[in-house]
Amino acid sequence: MFSQKFIRHALLLSSRGKSGIRCRFRSTQAIAEKVTDGFVEDLRSIVGKANVSTAEAVRDQHGHDESYHETTLPDAVVFAQSVEHVSKVAKLCNDNVVPLIPFGSGTGLEGGINALKGGVCLDISQMKNVIEVNAEDFDCTVESGVTRGELNSYIRDTGLNFPVDPGADASVCGMCATSASGTNAVRYGTMRENVLNMEVVLADGTVLWTAGKNKRSRKTSAGYNLTNLFVGSEGTLGIITKATIRLYGIPEATLSAVVHFPSIQEAVDTTVQVMQCGVPIARIEFLDEAAIDAFNKYSKFDMKVAPSLFLEFHGSPSSVEEQKEVVEEIAKMNNGSNFKWATNADERNRLWKARHEIVYACTALVPGSKPYSTDVCVPISNLPAVIVQTKEMLKKENLVGPIVGHVGDGNFHIFFPVDHDHPEALTKIKAMSEKMSLLAMEMHGTCTGEHGIGMGKRELLEKEVGIEGLRAMQIVKNAFDPNQILNPGKIFPV
Numbered sequence: 001m002f003s004q005k006f007i008r009h010a011l012l013l014s015s016r017g018k019s020g021i022r023c024r025f026r027s028t029q030a031i032a033e034k035v036t037d038g039f040v041e042d043l044r045s046i047v048g049k050a051n052v053s054t055a056e057a058v059r060d061q062h063g064h065d066e067s068y069h070e071t072t073l074p075d076a077v078v079f080a081q082s083v084e085h086v087s088k089v090a091k092l093c094n095d096n097v098v099p100l101i102p103f104g105s106g107t108g109l110e111g112g113i114n115a116l117k118g119g120v121c122l123d124i125s126q127m128k129n130v131i132e133v134n135a136e137d138f139d140c141t142v143e144s145g146v147t148r149g150e151l152n153s154y155i156r157d158t159g160l161n162f163p164v165d166p167g168a169d170a171s172v173c174g175m176c177a178t179s180a181s182g183t184n185a186v187r188y189g190t191m192r193e194n195v196l197n198m199e200v201v202l203a204d205g206t207v208l209w210t211a212g213k214n215k216r217s218r219k220t221s222a223g224y225n226l227t228n229l230f231v232g233s234e235g236t237l238g239i240i241t242k243a244t245i246r247l248y249g250i251p252e253a254t255l256s257a258v259v260h261f262p263s264i265q266e267a268v269d270t271t272v273q274v275m276q277c278g279v280p281i282a283r284i285e286f287l288d289e290a291a292i293d294a295f296n297k298y299s300k301f302d303m304k305v306a307p308s309l310f311l312e313f314h315g316s317p318s319s320v321e322e323q324k325e326v327v328e329e330i331a332k333m334n335n336g337s338n339f340k341w342a343t344n345a346d347e348r349n350r351l352w353k354a355r356h357e358i359v360y361a362c363t364a365l366v367p368g369s370k371p372y373s374t375d376v377c378v379p380i381s382n383l384p385a386v387i388v389q390t391k392e393m394l395k396k397e398n399l400v401g402p403i404v405g406h407v408g409d410g411n412f413h414i415f416f417p418v419d420h421d422h423p424e425a426l427t428k429i430k431a432m433s434e435k436m437s438l439l440a441m442e443m444h445g446t447c448t449g450e451h452g453i454g455m456g457k458r459e460l461l462e463k464e465v466g467i468e469g470l471r472a473m474q475i476v477k478n479a480f481d482p483n484q485i486l487n488p489g490k491i492f493p494v
Helices: 006-014 037-047 056-060 084-095 148-154 172-178 226-230 263-274 289-301 317-333 346-355 358-363 380-397 422-443 456-480
Strands: 076-079 101-102 120-123 132-136 139-143 195-201 207-209 237-248 253-260 284-285 308-315 337-342 370-371 403-406 410-417
Touching: 037 076, 037 084, 037 410, 056 076, 056 289, 084 101, 084 195, 084 237, 101 237, 120 172, 120 253, 139 172, 148 172, 172 237, 195 226, 253 317, 253 346, 263 284, 263 317, 263 380, 284 289, 289 346, 289 358, 289 403, 308 317, 308 346, 317 337, 337 346, 346 358, 358 370, 358 410, 370 422, 380 403, 380 410, 380 422, 410 422, 422 456
Parallel strands: 076 120, 101 120
Antiparallel strands: 132 139, 139 237, 195 207, 195 237, 253 308, 253 337, 284 308, 284 403, 370 410, 403 410
16 A cells, blocks of 8 residues: 555654654644645535535634634635545645645544644535444444434434443544543443444545455454554544444443532542442443532532532343442442432433533533543542542642543543633643643553543643654654644644
């Protein structure tokens, strides 16, 4: 696929310089050409006049995600209708060295779709086909525009569902791009464990199936794991246009609960003990007292304002009852009280809808703000110490920052409400976020469990993987995208 000259060029780019990785990354700003009227006409000749827009309102819509990062506009927005469109647009951009940014549902939290160098935003959300559902094999293949909500609605009569649940109704392929997870990850895993194959368009327009065309076996030892190379690549190595993913049976019985604790330590200790006892819990979410207060105000609940766990159990009626008894006993040993159980589907859906809206509840604390989300993840045994120390740092810095966590897999967030009219507050929040990330790394963890690096955590990546790891990533980047057109300014330090 790649010529020897091409590979030598990529390796050369990764070996120049003596002052660290930053001098080895070619700047796209120096090589990106302006998106001229003629270039826009070439785009229209590929996808049709109606599928290309240079209107400021459309560009603005595609220049930001749900995060606090300020909008940066692309020069044009292209709406692809097929993989052929994606391939031809990629080739045109590559030939003219024009930045190309894939756009799915726009629900990210790290500025992953901001057009930092201008160029073309390629909106692939209109590719809405569910290609096939193999109910007997528990898998399906979808195009890039299919969201997790749409997929679960489509397959609802099969008795199956796709349980990876990041909260937002994100596109499945976008979830692949960020290696998303969410509330159900403690039982069903993240996207890395649930993607079997992907169709990816490379920078030069080449169309690649990461595990071979039409392949969907549950395991393989055939060569390099290209599938997981692209999972989490955030649009910097290729554009994911189809994904083959695992499905799961809808549980026979489901039970949800909320339990409150006198302290954060006791709530998180309960989480660790539940996991160490091997309880196959589906969801175990932590909200501190500040998050519960925001939760009550935004979603019209009247829960006790205290550190709390949101729980959900899946299985047969007897296994769910057994899980409930074990977890209830552990919680009570840690002074958990005021259990509220939700067996009715409407009650459960209302509870989890409110949990998924917590990011908006937190930003509502400061009207007009946007969310700045931390995303650290540590080994489960280190979770209590990290959360307790984080809470102490918040108090010391006098910052408003509700803590919310997928604590069953060691992942938690602070949703800081950010108002760009108060830059001094943003400076304090950024400093706090870096302290949290460094603390997580000291505790053998990561600065991002599920949101990705994007543009918000670029400077932390080298600290996490080391100069050698970053250099290896750069070699891969240069090999797949030698002109550096794919989502420039993301992942790698500036």
